[in-house]
Amino acid sequence: MPVSEYVRSLRxxxxSSYLLLPGVTAVVRDGNRFLVARQRDSGRWSLIGGGVEPGEEPRAALQREVREELGVDSNIIRIVGAYGGILLENVYPNGDHVGYVTVAYLCSLDAAAFALDEDEVLETQWVTLAELSELDHHEWIEQVMRDAVQ
Structure with a gap:
């Protein structure tokens, strides 16, 4: 995944010291199914999302990330919750250590067909919570998905 100029300047x-970074996460739900994406950098399944740039509103960051990764516009319905902690920490292959605090938004998409950013997303899939357990996924997204159905 490409590194923003802001993170590059911090680095x-x-x-490669620990950085705590703000993020946003799109929870796209269709009935009991959720849209997940397999990330190029890890090969693992997760929700669509990314970093908030300096001066950027989180809602605008979410819409930008969805547009960049899926090639479609999104409509924000509500905030699902805010997430952080050990499950959102990562050490990238280059040694960069990060922790994310992300605001998850329930949203809908303006189109059913996607134009994936292949630099970030390998593929997408609609899954139920039960089906998610069969995929190699980031564990924290299970809680986000459970919270989205409340």
Whole structure:
């Protein structure tokens, strides 16, 4: 996944040390199914999302990330919750250590067909919570998906 200029400038100062970064997550739901995407950098399944840039509103960041990764516009319905902690920490192959705090939004999409950003997303799939357990996925998304149905 491409690194933003903001994170690149921080990395020039702190190297691969731990960074706590704000993020947004799109929870796209169709009945009892959720849209998940297999990420290019890890090969694991997750929800669509990414980082909030300096000066950017989180809602605008979510809409930008959905447009970048799926090639469609999104409509925000409500906030599902805010998530962070050990399950959202990662050490990338280059040694960069990060922790994310993400705001998850329930949203709908303006189209059913996607134009995937192949630099970030390998494929998408609609799954139920039960089907998710069969996929190699980021564990934290289970809680987000459960919270989205309340």
């Amino acid at each position: 020039e100062q702190v190297g």
